[in-house]
Amino acid sequence: MLCATIRSGVVSLLISASTPRVCHWVWGGGWLGDLGALDFAGGTVVHVNAGIAGLVASLVMGKRRGFPDAMMAPHNLGYTVIGASMLWVGWFGFNAGSELAADGTAGMAMAVTQIATAAAALSWMFSEWVIHGKPSVLGIASGAVGGLVAITPASGFVGPMGALAIGAMAGISCFFAATTLKRALGYDDSLDVFGVHAVGGIIGALLTGVFAAASLGGVGLAEGMTIGGQVWIQFIAVAATIVWCAVISFIILKLLNAIIGLRVSEDDETAGLDVSQHDERGYIL
Amino acid sequence: MLCATIRSGVVSLLISASTPRVCHWVWGGGWLGDLGALDFAGGTVVHVNAGIAGLVASLVMGKRRGFPDAMMAPHNLGYTVIGASMLWVGWFGFNAGSELAADGTAGMAMAVTQIATAAAALSWMFSEWVIHGKPSVLGIASGAVGGLVAITPASGFVGPMGALAIGAMAGISCFFAATTLKRALGYDDSLDVFGVHAVGGIIGALLTGVFAAASLGGVGLAEGMTIGGQVWIQFIAVAATIVWCAVISFIILKLLNAIIGLRVSEDDETAGLDVSQHDERGYIL
Amino acid sequence: MLCATIRSGVVSLLISASTPRVCHWVWGGGWLGDLGALDFAGGTVVHVNAGIAGLVASLVMGKRRGFPDAMMAPHNLGYTVIGASMLWVGWFGFNAGSELAADGTAGMAMAVTQIATAAAALSWMFSEWVIHGKPSVLGIASGAVGGLVAITPASGFVGPMGALAIGAMAGISCFFAATTLKRALGYDDSLDVFGVHAVGGIIGALLTGVFAAASLGGVGLAEGMTIGGQVWIQFIAVAATIVWCAVISFIILKLLNAIIGLRVSEDDETAGLDVSQHDERGYIL
Numbered sequence: 071m072l073c074a075t076i077r078s079g080v081v082s083l084l085i086s087a088s089t090p091r092v093c094h095w096v097w098g099g100g101w102l103g104d105l106g107a108l109d110f111a112g113g114t115v116v117h118v119n120a121g122i123a124g125l126v127a128s129l130v131m132g133k134r135r136g137f138p139d140a141m142m143a144p145h146n147l148g149y150t151v152i153g154a155s156m157l158w159v160g161w162f163g164f165n166a167g168s169e170l171a172a173d174g175t176a177g178m179a180m181a182v183t184q185i186a187t188a189a190a191a192l193s194w195m196f197s198e199w200v201i202h203g204k205p206s207v208l209g210i211a212s213g214a215v216g217g218l219v220a221i222t223p224a225s226g227f228v229g230p231m232g233a234l235a236i237g238a239m240a241g242i243s244c245f246f247a248a249t250t251l252k253r254a255l256g257y258d259d260s261l262d263v264f265g266v267h268a269v270g271g272i273i274g275a276l277l278t279g280v281f282a283a284a285s286l287g288g289v290g291l292a293e294g295m296t297i298g299g300q301v302w303i304q305f306i307a308v309a310a311t312i313v314w315c316a317v318i319s320f321i322i323l324k325l326l327n328a329i330i331g332l333r334v335s336e337d338d339e340t341a342g343l344d345v346s347q348h349d350e351r352g353y354i355l
Numbered sequence: 356m357l358c359a360t361i362r363s364g365v366v367s368l369l370i371s372a373s374t375p376r377v378c379h380w381v382w383g384g385g386w387l388g389d390l391g392a393l394d395f396a397g398g399t400v401v402h403v404n405a406g407i408a409g410l411v412a413s414l415v416m417g418k419r420r421g422f423p424d425a426m427m428a429p430h431n432l433g434y435t436v437i438g439a440s441m442l443w444v445g446w447f448g449f450n451a452g453s454e455l456a457a458d459g460t461a462g463m464a465m466a467v468t469q470i471a472t473a474a475a476a477l478s479w480m481f482s483e484w485v486i487h488g489k490p491s492v493l494g495i496a497s498g499a500v501g502g503l504v505a506i507t508p509a510s511g512f513v514g515p516m517g518a519l520a521i522g523a524m525a526g527i528s529c530f531f532a533a534t535t536l537k538r539a540l541g542y543d544d545s546l547d548v549f550g551v552h553a554v555g556g557i558i559g560a561l562l563t564g565v566f567a568a569a570s571l572g573g574v575g576l577a578e579g580m581t582i583g584g585q586v587w588i589q590f591i592a593v594a595a596t597i598v599w600c601a602v603i604s605f606i607i608l609k610l611l612n613a614i615i616g617l618r619v620s621e622d623d624e625t626a627g628l629d630v631s632q633h634d635e636r637g638y639i640l
Numbered sequence: 641m642l643c644a645t646i647r648s649g650v651v652s653l654l655i656s657a658s659t660p661r662v663c664h665w666v667w668g669g670g671w672l673g674d675l676g677a678l679d680f681a682g683g684t685v686v687h688v689n690a691g692i693a694g695l696v697a698s699l700v701m702g703k704r705r706g707f708p709d710a711m712m713a714p715h716n717l718g719y720t721v722i723g724a725s726m727l728w729v730g731w732f733g734f735n736a737g738s739e740l741a742a743d744g745t746a747g748m749a750m751a752v753t754q755i756a757t758a759a760a761a762l763s764w765m766f767s768e769w770v771i772h773g774k775p776s777v778l779g780i781a782s783g784a785v786g787g788l789v790a791i792t793p794a795s796g797f798v799g800p801m802g803a804l805a806i807g808a809m810a811g812i813s814c815f816f817a818a819t820t821l822k823r824a825l826g827y828d829d830s831l832d833v834f835g836v837h838a839v840g841g842i843i844g845a846l847l848t849g850v851f852a853a854a855s856l857g858g859v860g861l862a863e864g865m866t867i868g869g870q871v872w873i874q875f876i877a878v879a880a881t882i883v884w885c886a887v888i889s890f891i892i893l894k895l896l897n898a899i900i901g902l903r904v905s906e907d908d909e910t911a912g913l914d915v916s917q918h919d920e921r922g923y924i925l
Contacts, residue, residue, distance in 0.1 A: 145639045148434055149718055155441060156725060172457070172742070204634045349774045353640065354715045355923065430924045433719055440726060457742070489919045638925065 088318045089119050092311050106292055107307035108282055108300070110179065111168035113223025113275045114311045121268020122312050124259060126319040131332050133258035135339055142260070147207055154211035158187055161218045165225040175289075179225040182233035183218065189237030190217025190244070190270075197245040209245070216244035216266045220274030224281060228288045232281025239277065240270045272308050279304040373603045374404050377596050391577055391585070392592035393567055395464065396453035398508025398560045399596045406553020407597050409544060411604040416617050418543035420624055427545070432492055439496035443472055446503045450510040460574075464510040467518035468503065474522030475502025475529070475555075482530040494530070501529035501551045505559030509566060513573045517566025525558050557593050564589040658888045659689050662881050676862055677877035678852055678870070680749065681738035683793025683845045684881045691838020692882050694829060696889040701902050703828035705909055712830070717777055724781035728757055731788045735795040745859075749795040752803035753788065759807030760787025760814070760840075767815040779815070786814035786836045790844030794851060798858045802851025809847065810840045842878050849874040 095102040096109050109115055134142070144150050165183045169176040194213025199205040220240030221233055228236065248265030259265065279300035284290035291300050326332060333339070338346035345351065378400050380387040394400055419427070429435050450468045454461040479498025484490040505525030506518055513521065533550030544550065564586035569575035576585050611617060618624070623631035630636060663685050665672040679685055704712070714720050735753045739746040764783025769775040790810030791803055798806065818835030829835065849871035854860035861870050896902055903909070908916035915921065 143639055146718070147635060147637055148431070149722075152434075152437060152441075152722060156722075159445070160729070202634075204632065206633050206635050208635065347774065348776050349772075350717060350776050350778065352717055354713055428924055432920060432922055433716070437719075437722060437726075444730070487919075489917065491918050491920050493920065 088123065088315045089115060091318075092119055092314065095310070096307065102307045102310065105306065106295065106300070106303050108227055108278050108304065109223040109275065109307070110226035110278075111165045111222045113219070113271045113278070114307050117219045117222060117267040117271030118275065118308060118311045119315050121264045121266070121271055122315040123319045124261070124263030125257065125268060126316055127323060128257045128259045128264070130320065130323040130327070134260070135336070137258045138253075138256075144208060150211050151207060154214050157218065158214055161187075161222075165222060169226060175226050178229070182225055182228055182230060183221050185230050185233040186221035186224075186237030186240070187214050187217040189234050190214060190220065190241035193238040193241030194245045195241075197242050198249075201245075201249075212248065212262065212266060213241040213244065216240045216270040219267050219270035220277070223271070223275045224278040226289070227278055227282035229281070229286075231287045232277075236274055236277045236281060240273050243273050244270050268312075275304050275308050276301055372607055373408065373600045374400060376603075377404055377599065380595070381592065387592045387595065390591065391580065391588050393512055393563050393585070393589065394508040394560065394592070395511035395563075396450045396507045398504070398556045398563070399592050402504045402507060402552040402556030403560065403593060403596045404600045406549045406551070406556055407600040408604045409546070409548030410542065410553060411601055412608060413542045413544045413549070415605065415608040415612070419545070420621070422543045423538075423541075429493060435496050436492060439499050442503065443499055446472075446507075450507060454511060460511050463514070467510055467513055467515060468506050470515055470518040471506035471509075471522030471525070472499050472502040474519050475499060475505065475526035478523040478526030479530045480526075482527050483534075486530075486534075497533065497547065497551060498526040498529065501525045501555040504552050504555035505562070508556070508560045509563040511574070512563055512567035514566070514571075516572045517562075521559055521562045521566060524562065525555050528558050529555050553597075560589050560593050561586055657892055658693065658885045659685060661888075662689055662884065665880070666877065672877045672880065675876065676865065676870070676873050678797055678848050678874065679793040679845065679877065680796035680848075681735045681792045683789070683841045683848070684877050687789045687792060687837040687841030688845065688878060688881045689885045691834045691836070691841055692885040693889045694831070694833030695827065695838060696886055697893060698827040698829045698834070700890065700893040700897070704830070705906070707828045708823075708826075714778060720781050721777060724784050727788065728784055731757075731792075735792060739796060745796050748799070752795055752798055752800060753791050755800050755803040756791035756794075756807030756810070757784050757787040759804050760784060760790065760811035763808040763811030764815045765811075767812050768819075771815075771819075782818065782832065782836060783811040783814065786810045786840040789837050789840035790847070793841070793845045794848040796859070797848055797852035799851070799856075801857045802847075806844055806847045806851060810843045813843050814840050838882075845874050845878050846871055 092102075093115050094100045096107055096115050097103060107114075136142075162180050162183055166176040166180040169179060191210045191214040194216065195205045195209045198209045217237040217240050220236050221228075224232065224236055244262075244266050247269040248262040252259065252262070252265055257264070279302075280286065280297055282288035282291055282300065283297050286297075291297070323332065334343065334346060377387075379385045381392055381394050381400050382388060392399075421427075447465050447468055451461040451465040454464055476495045476499040479501065480490045480494045483494045502522040502525050505521050506513075509517065509521055529547075529551050532554040533547040537544065537547070537550055542549070565571065565582055567573035567576055567585065568582050571582075576582070608617065619628065619631060662672075664670045666677055666679050666685050667673060677684075706712075732750050732753055736746040736750040739749060761780045761784040764786065765775045765779045768779045787807040787810050790806050791798075794802065794806055814832075814836050817839040818832040822829065822832070822835055827834075850856065850867055852858035852861055852870065853867050856867075861867070893902065904913065904916060
């Protein structure tokens with residue numbers, strides 16, 4: 071758990087700092103909303119933002135001592151499954167609740183959330199089965215989170231078949247981002263905030279432009295809008311979010327590093343942040 | 356966890372294979388539905404089916420190596436309680452959601468689900484307290500699942516007192532099925548899919564015919580129908596499901612055994628399926 | 641876990657014994673209801689009652705062997721967080737459901753529950769950070785429960801800013817009750833039923849009288865009622881509950897002690913109640 075806590079705190083700060091701006095861009099009459107960008111429950115506003123902030127924080131803070139040579143697998147897979155299950159159920163409130171009404175759109179947002187999440191859990195599992203030879207419960211849980219992220223911007227706009235496609239593609243994309251891409255780039259993102267939240271959020275935001283079309287089972291695009299045109303608008307929204315969030319995160323991290331520092335001491339890191347920062351141990355058996 | 360994973364996979368396949376048929380028998384104009392069989396949220400359709408498939412799979416696949424001499428108690432009761440709690444809450448969506456509307460029937464389905472589940476948790480606990488001398492949290496959790504299963508077919512049809520009776524009887528019946536009956540028959544059903552889902556489902560399906568009667572607090576039987584007549588129809592539905600599911604499960608298992616085999620190698624089983632099949636460990640403490 | 645189980649059982653009995661009386665005082669035309677006492681979802685009816693019963697039980701039963709010298713920290717903080725999370729989500733049903741309708745009051749009850757709980761989690765965390773030098777996840781979880789308790793009587797009556805204030809004050813008050821006050825008085829309340837449920841319930845019940853006022857964002861007091869007058873009525877309700885519950889709990893505990901005894905034998909307590917009373921172990925790793 072080295073660095074995880076302080077990193078989370080910093081990433082939370084970064085999201086807090088850049089989310090309000092992007093939020094006003096998309097919702098309540100901002101320029102991305104005026105442009106016609108679709109983001110039902112916060113795909114770019116929350117997840118692309120968080121994922122980019124996490125990546126920038128990983129790069130600025132540097133790696134945990136010992137990474138990647140020391141074995142740093144999740145230490146309790148039961149907790150992973152419980153956490154993913156709680157997220158899955160809580161997310162129904164997040165996506166369906168974004169309709170701010172108990173109507174058919176909220177019901178469909180809930181149904182597509184379920185479908186996309188299940189599809190992503192399976193597509194990640196089958197991807198790792200093909201590539202690594204064995205399916206794992208960590209893969210199922212990670213894929214589910216990727217699916218939840220990807221369906222978030224699409225949830226009020228797409229139908230069941232669109233959700234199936236978005237989920238399946240999110241599971242595969244997040245799997246490659248969290249394994250092949252992460253290894254290739256060498257950054258240390260212990261929770262795969264970039265691989266799951268940024269990549270899942272980008273996939274979901276772009277595909278919302280495709281599957282929102284009435285011809286593909288969605289609620290329909292604005293009058294006169296083509297799928298290509300909508301995807302281009304979605305791309306602009308994603309790109310603007312990435313650039314804004316990366317720049318703001320970098321500035322805030324550098325400022326924090328100068329003022330209070332971003333890393334704990336070597337001794338504290340070796341002892342573990344649970345003990346050194348919180349005076350707690352996970353287990354006293 | 357030996358065999359649990361592959362067995363679950365096989366059982367899931369079997370349910371997938373026989374559920375659609377039974378589902379069409381009961382809902383949407385099938386012969387059991389025409390006959391007047393009552394199954395609000397899937398007692399015969401899902402749970403009797405699953406329980407019978409689990410029993411047949413246990414018999415065809417055979418026992419885990421070392422069963423029943425080796426100690427194979429649940430290894431983490433905290434997880435058992437967490438899992439049962441999540442099932443309990445999720446089941447409200449399953450039973451109340453089967454009304455497909457937010458109305459009084461859905462509200463009553465939710466209330467009777469709570470009542471029956473609590474009653475079954477207590478009746479299992481008191482049964483084992485009387486028989487084994489001590490109440491246990493595993494008994495409370497198992498009883499709760501038995502109650503959830505038993506109220507499933509009844510949930511839109513019975514009132515609070517009917518739910519109390521169904522739950523109490525389900526807890527006692529499932530307790531005897533998962534202890535005395537299992538030991539007597541000698542099959543190795545590690546999750547008690549038969550003892551809890553089949554027995555709980557059968558009890559619930561039959562008692563739905565009793566407590567759906569208006570004189571016993573239910574929504575009332577069809578015009579001119581007696582309690583005896585309704586229970587007979589429920590019995591036909593249960594019996595048809597058992598026979599159909601047992602035969603289809605047996606055929607599929609034998610086919611799978613011939614094609615890909617049902618059991619892992621002795622080495623893999625001894626190493627444990629977590630490690631040999633999924634390359635994962637539950638805990639790295 | 642020594643004593644925890646039997647203590648819980650006894651406390652449950654005590655609550656069962658005194659809750660119905662207080663419930664009829666407050667709801668359905670009792671004297672506290674006629675006086676104008678506000679208790680939306682059971683702050684005095686459930687939590688002050690439970691907290692006082694817990695304190696009386698702690699005093700009558702005495703301390704666990706070895707308390708307070710032996711180290712008795714929570715043995716699994718992951719479970720603590722999971723349990724607090726489940727409580728938090730379940731509590732939405734408790735508070736919003738007390739409206740018995742799906743309307744704006746239920747929605748606001750849910751929103752203020754979220755706000756007060758988050759505020760209390762943070763205010764406990766910051767309190768311990770200031771006093772003990774480090775923030776902890778146990779503090780966040782404990783503060784969340786304190787906030788849930790405190791917002792319970794207020795949930796249908798106050799607005800978001802009132803919830804923020806109630807939560808913040810509950811977190812700080814419960815922190816001092818569960819640490820400084822507990823140490824000073826020397827009672828052994830392993831679950832902090834008094835520190836969290838009684839103190840949180842009292843804070844919430846009194847502040848309901850303040851923040852229910854329309855001038856402070858609430859739904860408004862009865863015609864002609866001042867904030868001071870309402871707080872005085874809330875104080876009478878709390879005081880009556882404390883006296884009633886303490887007396888009844890003391891009588892029941894003394895009776896139970898004479899008839900069946902309240903404590904297990906020294907051997908059973910040393911072996912642990914899990915093993916000696918339930919024949920179960922939490923972990924078989």
